[in-house]
Amino acid sequence: MATSRIDRLFPEGTRRGEFRKVLAASRRVITEQGIRSFWRQAMTKINMREFRVIDPINPLVTRYASRAGSDANLAQLAQICDTMRLELSDENLKRDLNEFLSAEGVMKFRAHSSPMVSIVIVTFNGAQYTFQCLQNVFHGSTPPFELIILDNASTDDTSALLAKVSGARVIWNRKNRFFGPACNQGASVAKGKYLLFLNSDAFIREGCISSLVNTMESALDVGAAGAKLIWRNGLLQEAGSIVWRDGSALGYGRGDDPSKPEYCYARDVDYCSAACLMVRRDLFESMGGFDECFVPAYYEDTDLCMRLWASGYRVVYDPRAVTVHVEYAGTSFSKAMGFMAMQQSLFVAKHKKTLNKHLPFSERNVFRARSRKDRPTLLVVDDCVPKPTEGSGYPRMFSMLESMASLGYPVTLLPLTDATPKQPETDILTRLGVEVLWGSIGVRQLLESRMGGYDIVLISRPHNASLAMNLVRKTNPSARVIYDAEALVFRRAQVMRSMGLMSEDRRFATEEAELSIIRSADYVVTVSEAEKKLIQEKVGDSERIILLGHSHTVAPTVTQFEDRKDLLFLAGFKSARVGPGPNDDAAIHFAKIVLPRIRGEIPGLRFVIAGSNQPQSIKHLASDAVTVIGYVEDIKQLYEKSRLFVAPIRFSAGVLWKVTEAMSYGVPCVLSMAAAQGLEIRDGDEALIARDDKDMVAKTIRLYQDKALWSHIRVHGLEYVAKNCDPSKIEERLDAFLKKISQSEKS
Numbered sequence: 001m002a003t004s005r006i007d008r009l010f011p012e013g014t015r016r017g018e019f020r021k022v023l024a025a026s027r028r029v030i031t032e033q034g035i036r037s038f039w040r041q042a043m044t045k046i047n048m049r050e051f052r053v054i055d056p057i058n059p060l061v062t063r064y065a066s067r068a069g070s071d072a073n074l075a076q077l078a079q080i081c082d083t084m085r086l087e088l089s090d091e092n093l094k095r096d097l098n099e100f101l102s103a104e105g106v107m108k109f110r111a112h113s114s115p116m117v118s119i120v121i122v123t124f125n126g127a128q129y130t131f132q133c134l135q136n137v138f139h140g141s142t143p144p145f146e147l148i149i150l151d152n153a154s155t156d157d158t159s160a161l162l163a164k165v166s167g168a169r170v171i172w173n174r175k176n177r178f179f180g181p182a183c184n185q186g187a188s189v190a191k192g193k194y195l196l197f198l199n200s201d202a203f204i205r206e207g208c209i210s211s212l213v214n215t216m217e218s219a220l221d222v223g224a225a226g227a228k229l230i231w232r233n234g235l236l237q238e239a240g241s242i243v244w245r246d247g248s249a250l251g252y253g254r255g256d257d258p259s260k261p262e263y264c265y266a267r268d269v270d271y272c273s274a275a276c277l278m279v280r281r282d283l284f285e286s287m288g289g290f291d292e293c294f295v296p297a298y299y300e301d302t303d304l305c306m307r308l309w310a311s312g313y314r315v316v317y318d319p320r321a322v323t324v325h326v327e328y329a330g331t332s333f334s335k336a337m338g339f340m341a342m343q344q345s346l347f348v349a350k351h352k353k354t355l356n357k358h359l360p361f362s363e364r365n366v367f368r369a370r371s372r373k374d375r376p377t378l379l380v381v382d383d384c385v386p387k388p389t390e391g392s393g394y395p396r397m398f399s400m401l402e403s404m405a406s407l408g409y410p411v412t413l414l415p416l417t418d419a420t421p422k423q424p425e426t427d428i429l430t431r432l433g434v435e436v437l438w439g440s441i442g443v444r445q446l447l448e449s450r451m452g453g454y455d456i457v458l459i460s461r462p463h464n465a466s467l468a469m470n471l472v473r474k475t476n477p478s479a480r481v482i483y484d485a486e487a488l489v490f491r492r493a494q495v496m497r498s499m500g501l502m503s504e505d506r507r508f509a510t511e512e513a514e515l516s517i518i519r520s521a522d523y524v525v526t527v528s529e530a531e532k533k534l535i536q537e538k539v540g541d542s543e544r545i546i547l548l549g550h551s552h553t554v555a556p557t558v559t560q561f562e563d564r565k566d567l568l569f570l571a572g573f574k575s576a577r578v579g580p581g582p583n584d585d586a587a588i589h590f591a592k593i594v595l596p597r598i599r600g601e602i603p604g605l606r607f608v609i610a611g612s613n614q615p616q617s618i619k620h621l622a623s624d625a626v627t628v629i630g631y632v633e634d635i636k637q638l639y640e641k642s643r644l645f646v647a648p649i650r651f652s653a654g655v656l657w658k659v660t661e662a663m664s665y666g667v668p669c670v671l672s673m674a675a676a677q678g679l680e681i682r683d684g685d686e687a688l689i690a691r692d693d694k695d696m697v698a699k700t701i702r703l704y705q706d707k708a709l710w711s712h713i714r715v716h717g718l719e720y721v722a723k724n725c726d727p728s729k730i731e732e733r734l735d736a737f738l739k740k741i742s743q744s745e746k747s
Contacts, residue, residue, distance in 0.1 A: 093128035096128070096135075097128045097157065100131060100161075100164070101157065101160055106165065106166050107135075107164060109147050109165070109168050110167055111167050114144065115145050115191055116145065117143055117192045117196050117213065118186075118190030118192035118281065119137065119148065119196045120148050120150070121148070121200055122150050122151075123150070123162075124151070125156045126200060127156050127160075127161050129200055129326055132203050136204050140205075140207070140208065141210065142209040142210060145192065146190070146192060149162060149170045150171045150177075153173055153175050169189065171186065179274075179300065181290075183274070183300075194212075194213060194216055194278050195279045196212065199274070199275040201326035202323050202324070203324040204323050205322040205323065209321075212227065213278070215316050215318045221314050222313065222314050224308055225272070225278045225315075225321070226269070226318065227318060227322060228258060228318070228320075228322050229276065230322065230325070231324070231326075235258070236255065237327060238252060239252045239253045239258070239263035240267055240269030241270060243306070244358060244369070245358045245361070246344075247348035247355055248344060252366070261435065263319060265435045267370065268372035268373055269317045269370070269372055270309075270315070270369075272301070272315060274300065275327075276321065279304070287308070289304075290303075293346060294346065296339065297343075298339045299347045303347060303350065303351070306351050319430070320431075373410045376738070376742045377409075377412075377453060377455050378404055378412065378455070378456045378738075379457045379476075379479075380413050380414070381443065381457070381458070382414075382416070382464065383416060383461060383464065384415045385413065385415055385418075385421060385426050385429070385438065387425050388657075389611070390572035390574065390612055391571055391574070391583065391658065392572060393460070393486035393527075394572070395657045396549075396550055397460060398425060399551040400548065400734065401434055402429070402432060403551075404734070405432040407738075411434045415436075415438065420438065421438035443471055447472065447474075448475055452475070454476045455478070455742065456482065457481050458484055459481065459484065460483075461484075462517050466517065480741045481520075481522045481523070482522065482525055482741075483518055484525045485514075485525065485535065487531075515539060518538075522544065523544045523741055524544060524546070525548050526546070526547055527547070527548065527678065528547070528677075528680075529680055530677065548733060550655060550660045550725050551726075554664055555636070556665065557667065561707045564641060564642060564643035565641070566605060566606045566627075566643060567605065567608065567643070567644050568644070569610070569611075569645070569647070570658055571611045571658050572612050573611055574613065582650070585649075585651070586647070587621065588617060589648060590607065590696075591625075591626050593693060595607050598704075599625060601701050602704060602705070605625075605704070607646075608626075608627045608638070610629050610635075610638055612631040614630055639667050640665075644668055644670060644704055645662035645670075646670050646671075647670070647671045648675070648690075649675040663687070664721045666714050668687065668714050668717060669688070670687065670699050670700045671689050672690055686717050687713060687717060688700075
C-alpha cells in the first residue's frame with residue numbers, strides 16, 4: 001500500500017518522479033561510495049547541466065530487454081552491451097597498438113588525386129587512441145579521401161605509429177600548436193570538397209563518412225554536418241548541441257540511450273562537436289577557419305558553427321553518422337571545465353548580439369532549443385508510420401509529412417496504434433527531419449513530458465482524436481488543433497448498414513459522434529470538396545476548413561493500347577476485426593460476381609489483384625481468371641502492362657488514392673459510384689462510372705475494347721491529376737494554411 005502511495009505522489013515521467021529518482025540515486029551513491037564521491041559526482045553533473053538520473057543499468061540493455069522478456073535475456077543483453085566498452089578499453093587499445101608496432105608491415109591508405117573528403121586528424125600523445133581512430137578509417141567504406149595528420153609534438157609512441165602509416169600526409173609540428181591552429185594548418189593543404197575534422201580519440205563507425213557526405217550534398221545551404229557521438233560505455237555524448245543565451249552549451253541527450261527515436265532523425269542544430277565534423281572547404285577557407293583566439297581548446301567548433309549560421313548556412317546533425325568518442329582523452333575533466341569557462345566569456349563577447357536571441361537554459365527549453373528551425377513546432381498523431389502501399393489514407397499522410405519537413409517545420413510523428421518503425425518510410429522521414437516516435441511511448445507520456453512544446457497539433461482519424469484531443473488541450477493549451485478528416489467514417493458506416501454489414505469501429509458509426517470531434521477542433525482538413533461542403537453544412541464556419549487532397553506527379557505509362565491486357569486492382573489490404581474491409585470486399589465481389597460476366601464476352605481476360613497484406617480470402621481467389629501477386633516493389637511496371645484499372649468498391653469514404661494514382665499513370669479507370677465519390681469527375685470523360693454490377697460489366701467491356709474511348713479517358717484522367725493533384729500546389733496550400741493558423745489569435 002505504501003509503494004502505491006509513493007507511486008501516486010511521485011509518478012514516473014514527471015518532475016516529481018525525477019526528484020524521487022535523484023533522492024534514491026543520491027542515497028545509493030552516499031551509501032556505496034561515500035559522501036566525497038557523491039559531492040564530486042554532483043558537482044560534475046551541475047557543471048555539465050545533467051539534471052537527470054542515469055540508471056546504473058545501461059539503458060540500452062533496459063530498452064531491448066523489454067522486448068526479450070526474461071532475466072536471462074537481460075543478462076545476455078547486458079553482456080553484449082558491455083562488449084564495446086571492453087574492446088575499446090585503454091588496456092585493449094594499448095595491447096592492439098603494441099601488437100601493430102611490433103609486427104611487420106604498415107597501414108597503407110590509398111592515395112586519391114581528386115579526393116571528395118580531406119580527413120584532418122590532430123594528434124598529441126594518446127597513440128593507442130590514434131591507432132584505433134586510423135584503424136576505423138582504414139577499414140571503413142568511404143568516398144575517395146585524403147588523410148592529413150598533424151602531430152603536435154607528441155612524446156609517446158605516436159611518432160612510431162605514424163612512421164608505419166603510408167598514403168597519408170603527416171605534418172610534424174615542433175611544438176603543440178593546439179587543436180584549432182593545427183586544424184587550420186591541415187585545411188590549408190587539403191584538396192577535398194569537404195573537410196572532415198576528426199579527433200584522434202574518435203572512432204568512426206561503418207558508413208559514417210558516406211552519410212556525412214550525403215547530408216552535405218542534400219542541399220546547397222548545408223555548411224556543416226556532425227555525427228552522433230557515443231561514449232565507450234554505449235551511452236550518448238551528444239546528438240547535436242544547444243547554445244544557450246549565456247553562451248553555455250548542452251549536448252542534446254547527453255548520458256541517454258542513443259537508440260531512442262528522438263536522437264535518430266536529422267535536425268538543424270546550433271552546432272556539432274568537431275570531434276567528428278564535416279565542413280565545406282570553400283566556406284571554411286572564406287571564413288578564415290577556426291578562430292585561433294580560442295587556443296588552447298574548446299569553443300572553436302561552436303564559434304565556427306555560429307558563423308556559418310550568420311552567413312546563411314545550416315549546421316545539420318546526422319544520426320546515421322555514428323562515432324565513438326573517448327572525450328577528455330587529451331586532458332583531465334577539471335582542466336577541460338576550466339578551459340570551457342575561460343572560452344565561454346570570449347565566445348559571449350564575440351556573439352553577444354546573436355546570443356540574445358537564444359533561449360535561456362532550462363529543462364523545459366531543451367525541447368524547443370534542440371532544433372534550430374524557427375517555424376512553429378508540429379505534432380502529427382496517426383495510427384502508424386504511414387506506408388503508402390497500405391492505402392487507408394497513409395499515402396496522403398506520408399506526402400503531408402514530407403511537405404511539412406521540406407517547408408522547414410520541426411515535425412514529430414506519434415503513431416498510436418502500431419509503433420513499428422516501418423521501412424523504408426521511417427528512414428525517409430527521419431532523413432528529411434521528421435522525428436518519428438516509434439516504440440512504446442504513449443500519447444500521455446509524450447505530451448506531459450513536452451508540456452507546452454507544440455504550437456500546432458494535427459490528429460488524424462476519429463479514434464485517435466478521442467484519445468488525444470483532451471490531452472492536447474490540457475498539455476498544450478496554446479496549440480492550434482487540426483482534425484484531419486481523411487475520410488468521414490460515418491458515411492461509410494451508413495452504406496455498410498444499408499448492405500447489412502457491421503462497421504468495424506461502431507463508436508463513430510453515427511454522424512453526431514464524428515461531428516462532435518470536428519466541432520472540438522480549431523481547424524479541419526478534408527480530402528475532397530464534397531466532404532468539405534458536407535462539414536460546412538453541418539458545423540458552419542468555412543474559414544476553418546481546408547481541402548488538402550492527394551498529391552501525384554503525372555507519370556504516364558507509354559505502352560500502346562494494343563500491347564496492354566487485363567484488369568488491374570491495386571490496393572492495400574487491412575485486416576478488419578468485423579468482416580472484410582472495403583478492398584477485400586471489392587476484390588472478392590468483383591472476382592466472383594462481375595468478372596465471370598465480363599469473361600463471357602472477353603474470354604481469356606484476367607483480373608490482376610496486387611497489394612500488400614493480402615488475407616487468405618484474397619489469396620484463395622487465385623485461378624486461371626484471377627492472378628494474385630501480392631506486394632509489388634515497382635508498381636509502374638504493373639500499370640505499364642494493364643489496359644484498365646477497376647475500382648469496384650462498394651463502401652468507402654474520402655477519396656481513393658488508388659484511383660488518382662492509376663489516373664496519374666495514364667491507365668483508364670472503371671469506377672463504382674462509391675469509388676468515384678469525392679473526385680468530382682464526369683462519367684465518360686475522366687473515367688467511366690458504374691451505377692451497379694450490370695453497369696460495371698457493360699462499361700468494363702466497352703472501355704476494354706474501344707481504343708478511341710480508352711484514349712479519351714486516358715487524356716482527361718491525366719489532365720485531372722495535373723490540375724487537382726499537383727504536389728507543388730498542394731504543398732503551397734499546406735504552407736499557406738499553416739502560416740495562417742500560426743499567426744491567428746487563439747480563441
